[in-house]
Amino acid sequence: MLSVKDLHATVGGNEILKGLSLEVPAGQVHAIMGPNGAGKSTLSYVLTGRDGYEVTQGTATLDGEDLLALAPDERAARGVFLSFQYPLEIPGVPALTFIRTALNAQRRARGEDEVTAPAFLKLAREKAAGLKIDFDMLKRALNVGFSGGEKKRMEILQMAMLSPRFLILDETDSGLDIDALRIVADGVNALRSPERGMLVITHYQRLLDYITPDAVHVLAGGRIVASGGPELAHQLEAEGYERYEKAAA
Amino acid sequence: MSLSTAIRDRDVAELPSKRDEDWRWTDLRGLIRVLPPPSSPVEGDLDAGRFDELVQRRIVVANGRGEAVIDVPAGETAWVSLRFISASDGAHAASASIVVGAGATLHLFETYEGQGAYVAQTSLTFALGEGAAVERVVLANDSAGGVSVSQAEVRLAPRADFAQTVVTSGGRRQRIETRVAHPGGHASLRLDGVYLLAEKAHADLTTVVTHDGLDGSTEQLTKGVVRDQARGVFQGRIVVAEGADRTDAKMGHHALILSDKAEVDAKPELEIYADDVACAHGNTVGALDDDALFYARQRGMSEVEARALLTEAFIGEVIDRIDQDEAREVVRAWAAERLRG
Ligand SMILES: Nc1ncnc2c1ncn2[C@@H]1O[C@H](COP(=O)(O)OP(=O)(O)OP(=O)(O)O)[C@@H](O)[C@H]1O
Ligand SMILES: [Mg+2]
Numbered sequence: 051m052l053s054v055k056d057l058h059a060t061v062g063g064n065e066i067l068k069g070l071s072l073e074v075p076a077g078q079v080h081a082i083m084g085p086n087g088a089g090k091s092t093l094s095y096v097l098t099g100r101d102g103y104e105v106t107q108g109t110a111t112l113d114g115e116d117l118l119a120l121a122p123d124e125r126a127a128r129g130v131f132l133s134f135q136y137p138l139e140i141p142g143v144p145a146l147t148f149i150r151t152a153l154n155a156q157r158r159a160r161g162e163d164e165v166t167a168p169a170f171l172k173l174a175r176e177k178a179a180g181l182k183i184d185f186d187m188l189k190r191a192l193n194v195g196f197s198g199g200e201k202k203r204m205e206i207l208q209m210a211m212l213s214p215r216f217l218i219l220d221e222t223d224s225g226l227d228i229d230a231l232r233i234v235a236d237g238v239n240a241l242r243s244p245e246r247g248m249l250v251i252t253h254y255q256r257l258l259d260y261i262t263p264d265a266v267h268v269l270a271g272g273r274i275v276a277s278g279g280p281e282l283a284h285q286l287e288a289e290g291y292e293r294y295e296k297a298a299a
Numbered sequence: 300m301s302l303s304t305a306i307r308d309r310d311v312a313e314l315p316s317k318r319d320e321d322w323r324w325t326d327l328r329g330l331i332r333v334l335p336p337p338s339s340p341v342e343g344d345l346d347a348g349r350f351d352e353l354v355q356r357r358i359v360v361a362n363g364r365g366e367a368v369i370d371v372p373a374g375e376t377a378w379v380s381l382r383f384i385s386a387s388d389g390a391h392a393a394s395a396s397i398v399v400g401a402g403a404t405l406h407l408f409e410t411y412e413g414q415g416a417y418v419a420q421t422s423l424t425f426a427l428g429e430g431a432a433v434e435r436v437v438l439a440n441d442s443a444g445g446v447s448v449s450q451a452e453v454r455l456a457p458r459a460d461f462a463q464t465v466v467t468s469g470g471r472r473q474r475i476e477t478r479v480a481h482p483g484g485h486a487s488l489r490l491d492g493v494y495l496l497a498e499k500a501h502a503d504l505t506t507v508v509t510h511d512g513l514d515g516s517t518e519q520l521t522k523g524v525v526r527d528q529a530r531g532v533f534q535g536r537i538v539v540a541e542g543a544d545r546t547d548a549k550m551g552h553h554a555l556i557l558s559d560k561a562e563v564d565a566k567p568e569l570e571i572y573a574d575d576v577a578c579a580h581g582n583t584v585g586a587l588d589d590d591a592l593f594y595a596r597q598r599g600m601s602e603v604e605a606r607a608l609l610t611e612a613f614i615g616e617v618i619d620r621i622d623q624d625e626a627r628e629v630v631r632a633w634a635a636e637r638l639r640g
Contacts (some may be wrong), residue, residue: 099597142615152595159601247451289431
């Protein structure tokens with residue numbers, strides 16, 4: 051599914067990713083852990099095509115298609131979804147309007163019919179209820195004045211409604227209370243399927259107790275420096291990153 | 300110096316120029332070398348107006364011809380559309396007189412519709428009685444070759460309520476000016492504006508409000524979106540005269556500049572000579588938020604669509620303040636066409 055090979059990328063003239071390679075097969079969930087500033091968010095922005103993140107070497111493909119050649123919205127239409135570490139506020143645009151516009155844009159790009167207004171509302175009610183989001187909140191401007199945890203829940207709601215094929219969760223667990231963490235994890239697990247792949251970036255084992263990964267990778271100094279099974283996350287929690295940071299340096 | 304005199308006398312020396320402080324960003328003298336001959340009458344039938352269905356009375360003034368006198372007797376309510384049509388390469392001036400009696404209500408939907416390279420001037424006077432209410436919605440759709448100046452003088456009375464929203468796509472040179480004599484006395488004034496400018500369009504929204512008595516309020520919000528080589532001008536002046544204590548005045552002007560060659564000139568001014576006055580103003584000019592754009596595109600919107608959504612939301616704050624539901628939606632649809640076009 052996702053195949054990243056020897057990826058080098060610069061931000062503001064600094065090389066942040068320095069030969070990162072990663073394979074996430076369809077049906078699997080891979081976790082990425084690593085120290086602050088290691089390049090985890092950078093990887094998520096490079097994969098989604100944010101301006102200012104320049105790839106200088108290497109490749110990234112989804113099901114064999116070159117992701118790096120596509121515009122951000124084309125990647126989204128192929129099913130790439132990023133749950134942002136810091137979701138943006140969109141003044142003046144009700145959450146419902148934003149999500150409907152996005153969903154219909156994706157559907158048009160794939161040559162599908164737009165969803166009708168009643169079908170869309172039904173879907174929104176159903177998904178919001180599942181995530182314990184008050185439906186009235188979806189009438190407010192997206193993320194404006196929302197608490198940190200509410201913003202993260204709203205990311206998962208958008209994910210549930212857009213039903214992407216490849217999910218990148220960038221620290222979706224940070225800022226969530228214990229109940230919200232479980233609700234969000236249930237939302238993510240509901241999307242696990244043989245056709246979908248996921249990359250879960252986190253600092254904490256706690257999220258991985260709910261979303262069991264098939265593999266765990268350590269990202270340090272712009273590279274994957276170690277990979278293993280779920281037990282690697284436990285080991286990191288106990289020992290920290292010191293030895294990997296030395297290895298990366 | 301005035302455009303109406305210049306048109307009447309066919310004398311370019313009468314045109315306002317950048318030497319007049321008040322016209323420095325809308326220099327007509329520098330633009331017009333020779334005044335065109337008077338416009339001839341408009342021939343043939345007119346298309347339906349955008350607000351026709353909302354009103355009881357329809358007034359059309361075409362190439363300066365037609366009587367525009369609105370007189371709403373005390374206590375009554377009127378719904379009127381007022382269309383100023385310019386279809387010529389000539390020059391013409393028009394005028395309108397609007398009187399709204401004590402306790403009366405007027406819903407006025409005013410449009411400027413242009414075709415050709417005309418030079419047009421329109422003078423309007425509004426006189427409101429005590430407790431009268433006016434909602435004035437102005438939709439200005441001048442042609443890219445047209446020069447148009449609209450000048451309204453508004454006289455309020457105590458407890459009157461005047462709410463105005465001007466929405467414009469500009470012209471070769473266009474100015475929409477509103478001057479309000481505000482007596483205080485719990486009269487309230489709202490002066491809003493939206494300018495959506497593309498290519499070489501120019502729009503100038505100028506307002507002058509003079510508070511002359513105790514307890515008056517003025518609220519003003521103008522937003523603009525300019526692209527290509529367009530130029531937006533906002534001049535907002537609120538004077539609170541000596542003795543006009545307890546005046547409450549708010550002024551906001553915010554613009555988005557979507558290209559390097561577009562320009563916005565803004566001059567918000569509050570002149571306060573009274574005591575115990577609550578005044579606030581804000582003025583910002585900037586670009587669309589790149590992070591918000593990326594967020595929308597990550598969710599699947601094309602760049603064009605994401606920009607349109609964010610700019611519509613930006614001006615939506617002003618359009619939402621139009622009281623009358625149907626008129627608000629007519630204006631919203633018109634604005635959406637301009638932003639997506
Ligand atoms: N615009 C920028 N200009 C210069 N350096 C940048 C820019 N954006 C990010 N960086 C640097 O890139 C490095 C990687 O940042 P990134 O956000 O990818 O880290 P991270 O692994 O996600 O960290 P965290 O765990 O704190 O979220 C950091 O050292 C950061 O300062
Ligand atoms: Mg990060």
